[in-house]
Amino acid sequence: MHENDAKANYKILEFHQPELSENEWNKISSLFKKYSEKDVLCEIKNHQLTLYLKSIDFGIFQNEIETLTQNGLANTAAGKLLKEILDKIASIKSYGIKGNKRVYVGYNDERKVKERKKKEQNREQFFYAQDHTFSTTNNALPDEYLNKIICGDSKSVLQKIPDNCIDIIFTSPPYNFGLEYNSNQDDHHWQSYFNQLFAIFDECIRVLKFGGRIVVNVQPLFSDYIPSHHLISNYFIGRKLIWKGEIIWEKNNYNCKYTAWGSWKSPSNPYLKYTWEFLEVFAKGTLKKEGKPEHADISAGEFKKWVLAEWKIAPERKMKEYGHPAMFPEELVARVLKLFSFENDIVLDPFNGAGTTTFVAKKLNRNFLGIDISEKYCQVAMDRLNATIA
Numbered sequence: 001m002h003e004n005d006a007k008a009n010y011k012i013l014e015f016h017q018p019e020l021s022e023n024e025w026n027k028i029s030s031l032f033k034k035y036s037e038k039d040v041l042c043e044i045k046n047h048q049l050t051l052y053l054k055s056i057d058f059g060i061f062q063n064e065i066e067t068l069t070q071n072g073l074a075n076t077a078a079g080k081l082l083k084e085i086l087d088k089i090a091s092i093k094s095y096g097i098k099g100n101k102r103v104y105v106g107y108n109d110e111r112k113v114k115e116r117k118k119k120e121q122n123r124e125q126f127f128y129a130q131d132h133t134f135s136t137t138n139n140a141l142p143d144e145y146l147n148k149i150i151c152g153d154s155k156s157v158l159q160k161i162p163d164n165c166i167d168i169i170f171t172s173p174p175y176n177f178g179l180e181y182n183s184n185q186d187d188h189h190w191q192s193y194f195n196q197l198f199a200i201f202d203e204c205i206r207v208l209k210f211g212g213r214i215v216v217n218v219q220p221l222f223s224d225y226i227p228s229h230h231l232i233s234n235y236f237i238g239r240k241l242i243w244k245g246e247i248i249w250e251k252n253n254y255n256c257k258y259t260a261w262g263s264w265k266s267p268s269n270p271y272l273k274y275t276w277e278f279l280e281v282f283a284k285g286t287l288k289k290e291g292k293p294e295h296a297d298i299s300a301g302e303f304k305k306w307v308l309a310e311w312k313i314a315p316e317r318k319m320k321e322y323g324h325p326a327m328f329p330e331e332l333v334a335r336v337l338k339l340f341s342f343e344n345d346i347v348l349d350p351f352n353g354a355g356t357t358t359f360v361a362k363k364l365n366r367n368f369l370g371i372d373i374s375e376k377y378c379q380v381a382m383d384r385l386n387a388t389i390a
């Protein structure tokens with residue numbers, strides 16, 4: 001093989017093992033001869049094994065090495081080398097999948113765009129938010145609001161708080177579905193509902209730090225044909241926030257699938273059913289958030305799983321116990337906070353209800369501020385904070 005061709009077309013892995021006999025080297029070399037040279041190629045020279053790796057059925061390869069190292073080659077230098085080879089290949093985390101094989105080279109080629117940066121500039125990323133006028137100076141949240149649950153209308157409470165002092169807002173506004181909230185009407189005319197909601201969101205945007213995030217959980221009322229998730233997103237875009245993405249919260253709430261079909265078995269007016277809700281994620285001023293690396297508490301496994309924007313999480317089961325009809329499950333809050341904020345950040349929920357956001361924020365070493373109009377829910381939120389955290 002021409003060396004330059006090899007470098008371009010294969011991933012090269014090198015292993016040095018001075019203790020192997022010629023017989024053992026031959027055994028190892030014959031193992032790789034079973035594979036097509038197009039997939040993997042093994043060269044042995046001066047006690048050095050070089051593996052040219054393009055693609056491999058990792059499951060089969062792993063079984064084969066494990067069988068060899070547990071039987072014939074157990075406790076030998078050759079067994080040790082094979083184990084080293086297996087571990088090294090397993091540690092390669094970037095690969096494509098083709099059939100049963102992991103493809104280590106060229107799997108991204110078809111996605112490569114020539115002059116990507118220039119084209120990005122031409123298109124102008126988040127063009128709708130480039131002319132924002134947000135100040136980059138962040139402020140401290142006054143002590144009287146730090147780690148507090150405040151009972152009141154969010155708009156008037158937030159009006160007393162300085163600009164740019166909150167790291168992340170996670171919230172679920174009242175749905176306007178006619179739910180029996182403790183002290184609040186939940187069936188306004190839609191226009192009046194959005195006017196009130198956006199007046200509170202105006203304050204939320206103002207108190208958010210430069211680089212802060214606002215994540216809004218929305219369940220549209222499909223039966224009224226009101227796409228709240230689009231209207232709310234459109235509002236934030238109009239206010240020059242950057243749309244960072246959308247997460248589908250799949251509740252697997254299959255009960256609703258079998259009722260209210262609209263015009264049954266006719267194209268006349270079929271009614272679409274949804275088992276999920278939406279999380280719309282926005283950033284103020286910049287997509288990058290300031291934070292110390294040691295304050296990132298998300299694990300590699302969590303990160304890998306959660307950046308896939310469909311989250312399968314069952315709805316909260318303890319709503320009766322807490323006396324609130326529309327609570328977040330704790331897992332949903334934990335994912336949002338660990339993926340989008342750092343430890344010690346300040347988390348705000350302006351519709352804090354039974355206080356799931358503030359409870360999880362405290363549990364995850366974040367600071368918090370929770371606001372709700374209902375005294376009863378604020379009391380539940382405080383009781384949860386005061387209860388021992390398991």
Ligand SMILES: C[S@@+](CC[C@H](N)C(=O)[O-])C[C@H]1O[C@@H](n2cnc3c(N)ncnc32)[C@H](O)[C@@H]1O
Nearest residue numbers: 153154174326327328351353354355356372373
């Ligand atoms: C969907 S619930 C939020 C539930 C919360 N995520 C939880 O896990 O418990 C919406 C909440 O908004 C509150 N609310 C409605 N209007 C409000 C207002 N103007 N200011 C503050 N809270 C309000 C309601 O009392 C209700 O608890």
